[in-house]
Amino acid sequence: MIKLENVTKIYKNDVVALREANADIQKGEFVFLVGPSGSGKSTFIRLLNHEEQPDRGRIFVAGKDIGKLSHWKVPYLRRNIGCVFQDFKLLPNKTVAQNVAFALEVIGRPKHVVRTQVPAILELVGLAHKAKNMPNELSGGEQQRVSIARAFVNRPLILLADEPTGNLDPSTSVGIMRLLDRINRTGTTVVMCTHDAGIVDTMRRRVIELDHGTIVRDQDRGVYG
């Protein structure tokens, strides 16, 4: 499903965010991406999402070399990828419900689907009562859950989650992790960055550890560190 071949990403100022990374993630896998702050986890995700392009190496998503993707095809790639961003990236001018609905409207889902799916997913992340609020009227954790809801709502093939529990209390985190697990069981490939050792150690899934841009560990049924 996802394959990185010798991928190197160098930001300006010669910051090597990812160095010769190789990884092969099968369909339906659940992968934790761990590593210290600034080790390149978000960069890994941004590369899969075509938000950044690698300086060297090739990246395959769903069998396609996304480096060769023509410009106008990028949105179609992204529709197959749900993404929970570390900084949420909510649309400030839309309500919670509209933010989630947007992901469905983008792929042209009919109105009745939007009308049933959006409240359902908001219920799932525990935000049904905030559906009409604007993002700036939400607490940090609530914003994060909106971001999660938006990434889930169109049942993507791949789910990229960048610290989806960073702003959540332990019990809400557990709820979110259950949700992620359920989604993973329906066949969705999940890649999740996290700093939460508890979650990684409980779930015991594949762990890829980064350090200064290098993959230093790739372990099935691994622990945090």
Next chain:
Amino acid sequence: MIKLENVTKIYKNDVVALREANADIQKGEFVFLVGPSGSGKSTFIRLLNHEEQPDRGRIFVAGKDIGKLSHWKVPYLRRNIGCVFQDFKLLPNKTVAQNVAFALEVIGRPKHVVRTQVPAILELVGLAHKAKNMPNELSGGEQQRVSIARAFVNRPLILLADEPTGNLDPSTSVGIMRLLDRINRTGTTVVMCTHDAGIVDTMRRRVIELDHGTIVRDQDRGVYG
């Protein structure tokens, strides 16, 4: 140092973010604010910072009723309060160093102080090598550390930290907590929201727990939950 008397904060839509809260925090105390997502922790901090005003009740900071504070005095209140915001609130048009320096320039510190303090504090949070980067060129955890550095740099009387380790890996978190502890030992009052049970349980300081806006626990040398 900080005193809340029957403080109630109601956002529009009748969201009661804080209900009849009473708390008395002495100078030099270290207080953890815990509670599930949306329980009112950030609101608590925003009230102390005069970012929000209470609907009922009175708040005293350093002996002054900040509800009676005239408009132009608010900045002077804020200079005595360092604040790590949950969403960092960095100035997007300034480099890391300039962001931190800004907090010093605001209080009119001479140039030579700025020139020595800023690199020192950046070194402390492990970001000396990113001094010249813009905020959008940083990883989530790095941005968070800039926010922490900015809150520390002018040695405030009170330090409010809203989930300062939310985006940090465990070992960086420990480093930051050591720093907070050191600052606290120099007499600075620290109020910190967190979801990290490990930190709370290790430090064993005063814990105020919120739930749906109500203070449900106020315990010296407490644990997370």
Next chain:
Amino acid sequence: MALKVDYVAREVGSNLRRNVTLTLASVITVFVSLALVGVAFLTRTGVQNATQRWQGGVEFIVFMQPAASEDQISAVQEALDESPQVDSVDFIDQQEAYEEFTDLFADSPEMIQSVTPEILPPSFRVEPTDKDVDVIRALGSEFESKPGVKQVVFAAEAIRTLQDFSRLLSLGLFSGALVLLGAAVLLILNAIRMAMFARRREIEVMKLVGATNWFIRVPFMVEGLVQGLVGALLAIPAVIGIINFIESKLTDTETINLFQGFAVHSSEQFGVAILLLVVGCLVGVIGSFVAVTRFLDV
């Protein structure tokens, strides 16, 4: 693609409401700019209409010899009548010329006494179809060489001057209007670019969620269209109000009868209104298109 009308409508509606500052700023820019353009164009039209009648005064006079024979006079009369370039001819015989003379010099009986109809030349006052000075000159000179013709005199210098003046004023106002139009387009594009800049993060997020360029662009373009349209719709009554005010001022003034003919026909007002609408809408749509595109290359 799947760009649904109701999605676009909803999107545009909520954006216009939520970004009130930006919406207002864009609309004000369109309004002020287009109002200036409209007033300039209509003033020009008004001045042109006011000075039209001077154009009608352009004529030349064919003076015959006082001693010209009947045959010579009727030959010239025929030639004038047959010329397709001549609109109307007025023959002033010696008696009529004498009457004009006595009218003109009513204050100077001595002069009237010294003149008799016989010494005054009969003349043809000719109004040509084509009012162009050069054409008139060419036409008039044709008759200069005819037998019995003493002289061909063209419209007075003062009239010519007024014509030049009117033409120049009209040209000046027209260039002014064009410059304003250019400036308006520039200012409106500028305002849209700025508004887009304020929303570049939003555009970026839309892209990241998988929206195609057109999906993002169309609502912004419709938004630009609405802003351009509203700005233009505000500008049109303002322009018409100002023009009518100018008209009433000019036609009221007693000392200045020069512009009493200042009038802008409603068809001309309509034309300018259409111009403003088209410019407002086009600039809104195209400006938004270009401005959004700048931020689409995420």
Next chain:
Amino acid sequence: MALKVDYVAREVGSNLRRNVTLTLASVITVFVSLALVGVAFLTRTGVQNATQRWQGGVEFIVFMQPAASEDQISAVQEALDESPQVDSVDFIDQQEAYEEFTDLFADSPEMIQSVTPEILPPSFRVEPTDKDVDVIRALGSEFESKPGVKQVVFAAEAIRTLQDFSRLLSLGLFSGALVLLGAAVLLILNAIRMAMFARRREIEVMKLVGATNWFIRVPFMVEGLVQGLVGALLAIPAVIGIINFIESKLTDTETINLFQGFAVHSSEQFGVAILLLVVGCLVGVIGSFVAVTRFLDV
């Protein structure tokens, strides 16, 4: 407070560089708006200068009876010479009048033959100091009743018309310039408001970090000042270029000699340049002040 000059300078410098889009947009708005204002004001001045000489043409003629006695003529001459309202007097005696007549009717020897110097009235051509029509009328009528005076004739209608025209044109251009100035101020304020809107988050953060209102405001105001200044400095050469272009066009044209006197003195250009500078700077500073203040109430 502790507002240090080097802090402000650094802040302004980096903001101008970092927000290139906003800086450019504001500068363009100031530039275009002020250029329009400047051209309008200078065109008005030029037209006024060009038509000044027509004002000089205002005069009236005191026709004496052809049979007026020497005494009567010299009495009128004295009265005219002594009047403080009279600028200059030109006496045309009967012989001179006859010469003018023969010049005028050179084509009609019959008419010339019919006239002798004795029947023509001698006249005084008077140029008053005050060019106002009403004043002239009053002055001229004074002489109408003097013994030996036949009639007082005022300047030809054509001249009067040209005067009215010039005054009206000048007034029109002036109002146009004022309207443009108002529009320019509005557009510039608008642009600044928009730029501030795009940076409202930044202002909010500054407040939260403990910056006083003035600490935040001053750099923004200086930024507005710089943008206004740069816009004005760009507008000034543009205005002078355009005006010189108009001047050369007008004075080159052969058919239109009406505006050959079109000229804008460098002192007038200087005056308008100062006006643009002042407006640009003031609007920039005050606009920024107001716009920032809107976002300061966090």
